[in-house]
Amino acid sequence: MPAAATPLSPQRRRFLMDTARMAGGCALAGGALAWLGHEARALPAEALRPPGALPEADFLAACIRCGLCVRDCPYDTLALAELGEDGPATGTPFFTAREVPCEMCDDIPCVAACPTAALDPALTDIDAARMGSAVLVDQENCLNFLGLRCDVCYRVCPVIDAAITLEPSHNERSGHHAIFAPTVHAEHCTGCGKCEKSCVLPEAAIKVLPLRLARGAPAAHYRKGWEEMEEHGGPLVEGIIDLPDRLPGPGTDTRAAPGGFEPSFRLPGAPVPGAGE
Amino acid sequence: MTARTHLPVGEEAIRLKGWWRAHRFLLLRRLSQAFFLGLFLLGPWFGLWWVAGTLAGSRSFGILPLTDPMVLAQSLVAGHLPELTALIGALIVLAAYALIGGRVYCSWVCPINPVTDAAHWLHARLGLQKGWQPKRHTRLWLLAMVLVVSALTGTIAWEVVNPITMLHRGLVFGMGFAWALVALVFFFDLLVSRRGWCGHLCPVGAFYGLLGTHSLLRVSATRRAACDDCMECFAVCPENHVIAPALRGAPGKTPLILSPDCTNCGRCVDVCSVNVFEFTHRFDQHVEVLPPPDRSGTTAA
Ligand code: SF4
Ligand code: SF4
Ligand code: SF4
Ligand code: SF4
Ligand code: SF4
Numbered sequence: 160m161p162a163a164a165t166p167l168s169p170q171r172r173r174f175l176m177d178t179a180r181m182a183g184g185c186a187l188a189g190g191a192l193a194w195l196g197h198e199a200r201a202l203p204a205e206a207l208r209p210p211g212a213l214p215e216a217d218f219l220a221a222c223i224r225c226g227l228c229v230r231d232c233p234y235d236t237l238a239l240a241e242l243g244e245d246g247p248a249t250g251t252p253f254f255t256a257r258e259v260p261c262e263m264c265d266d267i268p269c270v271a272a273c274p275t276a277a278l279d280p281a282l283t284d285i286d287a288a289r290m291g292s293a294v295l296v297d298q299e300n301c302l303n304f305l306g307l308r309c310d311v312c313y314r315v316c317p318v319i320d321a322a323i324t325l326e327p328s329h330n331e332r333s334g335h336h337a338i339f340a341p342t343v344h345a346e347h348c349t350g351c352g353k354c355e356k357s358c359v360l361p362e363a364a365i366k367v368l369p370l371r372l373a374r375g376a377p378a379a380h381y382r383k384g385w386e387e388m389e390e391h392g393g394p395l396v397e398g399i400i401d402l403p404d405r406l407p408g409p410g411t412d413t414r415a416a417p418g419g420f421e422p423s424f425r426l427p428g429a430p431v432p433g434a435g436e
Numbered sequence: 437m438t439a440r441t442h443l444p445v446g447e448e449a450i451r452l453k454g455w456w457r458a459h460r461f462l463l464l465r466r467l468s469q470a471f472f473l474g475l476f477l478l479g480p481w482f483g484l485w486w487v488a489g490t491l492a493g494s495r496s497f498g499i500l501p502l503t504d505p506m507v508l509a510q511s512l513v514a515g516h517l518p519e520l521t522a523l524i525g526a527l528i529v530l531a532a533y534a535l536i537g538g539r540v541y542c543s544w545v546c547p548i549n550p551v552t553d554a555a556h557w558l559h560a561r562l563g564l565q566k567g568w569q570p571k572r573h574t575r576l577w578l579l580a581m582v583l584v585v586s587a588l589t590g591t592i593a594w595e596v597v598n599p600i601t602m603l604h605r606g607l608v609f610g611m612g613f614a615w616a617l618v619a620l621v622f623f624f625d626l627l628v629s630r631r632g633w634c635g636h637l638c639p640v641g642a643f644y645g646l647l648g649t650h651s652l653l654r655v656s657a658t659r660r661a662a663c664d665d666c667m668e669c670f671a672v673c674p675e676n677h678v679i680a681p682a683l684r685g686a687p688g689k690t691p692l693i694l695s696p697d698c699t700n701c702g703r704c705v706d707v708c709s710v711n712v713f714e715f716t717h718r719f720d721q722h723v724e725v726l727p728p729p730d731r732s733g734t735t736a737a
Contacts, residue, residue: 181574185581192585195596219591220514223507223522224601225493226609230479241612242602249612250492250595250605274493274501274521275511 203246204372206253207350209237210261210288211270211278221277224250231272234262256352256367261290263317263351286318291350292373293323293343297364303339306330312354312365313341321347323354341365345374445560445671449709461702468544476608491545491604492595493522501525506643507601510586510594530647536700538648542634542641543674543701547603551618552634555625556674567629572677572697575642582639600640631674645696653700654718657682657691661726662710669704669713679704683712691723692716 167175202208202215209228212218229237229252236259240247247253252269254261263285270278282288293312295301302309303325316323325339341354343365352367367373387395449458456463476494478484487496493503503525511518533541543549585593595601599621602614621633634641657663660683669683670676678695685691705713 177571181571181577184574185577188578189581189585192582192593192596193589196585196589196591196593199596200591216590217516220511220586221516221518223492223503223511223518223592224595224605225489225503226605227489227493227495229609230485230488239605239609241606241610241614242617243613245612248591248596249614250601272495273519274495274503274525275508275516275518276522277516280519 199248201246202248202253202369204368205255205257206240206245206247207256207261207290207352207367207369209252209254209269209278210263210267210285210290210349211273211280211282212290213277213279218251218277219248221275222251223275223277225274226250226252227272227274228252228269228278231268233264233268235259236261237269254352256291256355257363258356260352260356260367261288261349262353263288263349286347286349288349288351289370290352291367291369292345292348293350293352293354293365293367294373295341295343295365298340300360301341301364302359303341306333306336306338308339309359310339310341311357311359315353315357317351317353318347318349322349345370445668446707448666449668449707452709453711458706461706465544465701466550469547469550472545473547473604473607476604480608490601490608491547492601493525500528502529504601505530505647506640507592507595509643510583510592513583513587514590514592515587533644533647534651536648536653537651537698538644538646538696539641539699540648540653541644542638543699546600546640547607548600548618548621548638549634551603551622552625552631555622556631559626559630564626564630567627568632569629570632570636572636574636575639576646578637579639579642579646594639598640600638635675649696650718651696652717654716654720655682655693655698655700655702655704655713656716656720657685657693657712658714658716658720658722659710659712659724659726660685660691661724663708663712664710666709668707668709672703672707674699674701674703687723690721692718692721694718 196219200215200219208215208218209232213221224239226239229239236254237252238245238254240249240251240253242249245253265285267282267285267288270280270282273280298304310325313319313323313325322344324342324344326342327337327339330336330338350367350370354365355363355367358365446458475487475496476490478486479488487494489495491504492507493501495501501521501524503522505526508518508522508526582594597617599614599617603618606612606614625632629636657679663683669679673679675695675697678693678698681689681695682691682693700715702715705711705715
């Protein structure tokens with residue numbers, strides 16, 4: 160029997176209508192929910208995740224917002240985000256370095272407490288944590304850069320001399336002092352935030368930022384010649400000729416610089432380059 | 437009949453059974469709700485860390501893990517395989533509610549229940565209209581929607597708005613604007629839809645309902661022959677469509693309330709002046725044979 164010959168029974172029509180309505184409603188509600196969830200994804204820069212936290216997208220699939228990590232942190236570092244007051248997704252744990260930094264407990268109780276592995280139990284050495292990375296954001300106000308010996312951020316660092324070092328350089332302004340520049344080495348910095356917390360300025364000159372903000376990324380094809388050479392134990396191409404090094408000369412004229420080109424033709428009466436006035 | 441419906445619900449049970457017996461399960465239920473919340477507050481308020489965490493996931497006495505299976509289900513479909521601790525915690529919770537009735541969570545544990553009950557009480561006091569009544573299975577659709585959105589977005593989607601965990605977390609950890617969501621549920625139930633949130637929308641309730649489909653603990657209309665049609669049980673039951681099949685069932689039909697929507701709140705047991713209902717297990721088919729009740733004028737007030 161052709162389908163057109165069976166008129167829809169009222170019940171069936173009603174059923175189809177109801178189903179369509181319900182599906183439509185749910186699609187709308189689902190869209191709204193997905194949108195809200197998407198909004199909640201953007202972790203603000205000052206909010207840092209606890210040690211061992213999975214990358215943000217995975218973390219949001221893993222953290223059930225139980226707060227056990229918060230409860231087991233002995234330093235009250237962690238807090239659960241509250242709806243409408245904190246930036247991170249509501250109910251998820253975070254800390255703010257300038258308020259209470261992470262003390263980098265050896266036994267990492269927050270990770271041990273997490274029942275879901277949102278904080279990765281593979282993290283057993285706290286020095287391997289990457290909660291973020293410190294960045295000396297303001298050289299103009301950093302006391303060490305002004306030529307003073309503040310050094311506080313350097314001295315509080317639990318990974319002192321690896322995560323942060325003082326790089327001396329000549330102080331041009333005074334002429335006979337040194338500048339000890341606090342310099343962060345991201346490969347060792349755990350992002351604990353102690354430096355930011357301890358910075359003596361009213362607003363910290365050194366800040367811990369999530370890695371996505373703190374760091375650039377090299378293009379995949381970049382090779383550093385000196386590293387390649389070290390790995391290889393010599394130049395990669397034997398007998399490669401050294402190119403002339405061009406150093407800046409007076410103005411943009413590089414001809415007089417060592418290794419520059421001697422002009423083959425000189426106007427009569429023109430000064431000899433490099434001969435001085 | 438009209439005179440009866442205007443009699444405050446439960447008056448007759450109070451008269452015949454005494455106030456305490458007519459409110460037994462309601463009181464026990466409030467105690468239980470306070471107890472479960474209190475357990476979580478012992479730590480932050482009194483430094484007694486017997487139970488740490490929230491309803492979403494907790495640890496009792498340092499070892500026993502409990503995890504909300506609905507939250508974990510979202511995490512699983514979102515693509516995260518949790519640690520064993522969380523999985524074991526969810527299994528314990530699953531087993532417990534599968535045994536005693538899934539929606540026991542709703543009536544005895546969930547912190548939103550006192551809120552929706554309060555809304556309903558006020559609703560009845562103000563004599564408001566039923567309002568918008570979406571289909572009961574809407575919440576099943578919403579449950580499916582939550583899982584689909586979790587899978588598509590790779591997040592625990594319902595936790596973005598779930599008023600239950602927000603209220604609980606707010607009480608245990610401190611509250612931001614979560615009270616606004618709770619107020620939303622309250623006013624929704626009060627002004628938009630009678631018994632609207634728990635009865636029609638909450639996907640958590642839907643989840644636990646499914647979980648308790650085959651649960652052991654059941655309310656049975658054992659003495660249904662004594663029913664004098666006072667309708668009080670229908671008036672107090674948050675899911676009153678579950679009562680009729682058991683109470684009005686033909687002889688030989690089961691007296692058990694088998695619908696997974698029943699929250700095992702026990703209000704029907706309380707409020708029935710002739711003790712029709714009792715808690716029993718799902719294999720108990722026994723019905724008391726009684727002389728037909730006097731339906732003439734026992735209750736003309
Ligand atoms: S490592 Fe210690 S101080 Fe840092 S968040 Fe974890 S528990 Fe707290
Ligand atoms: S313990 Fe793990 S699941 Fe619980 S709030 Fe902390 S990170 Fe999330
Ligand atoms: S955040 Fe600061 S204190 Fe912590 S490891 Fe990095 S440099 Fe050191
Ligand atoms: S239906 Fe939802 S809100 Fe209502 S009591 Fe159950 S879980 Fe709680
Ligand atoms: S049938 Fe009884 S126990 Fe079940 S929800 Fe209704 S009042 Fe509560």
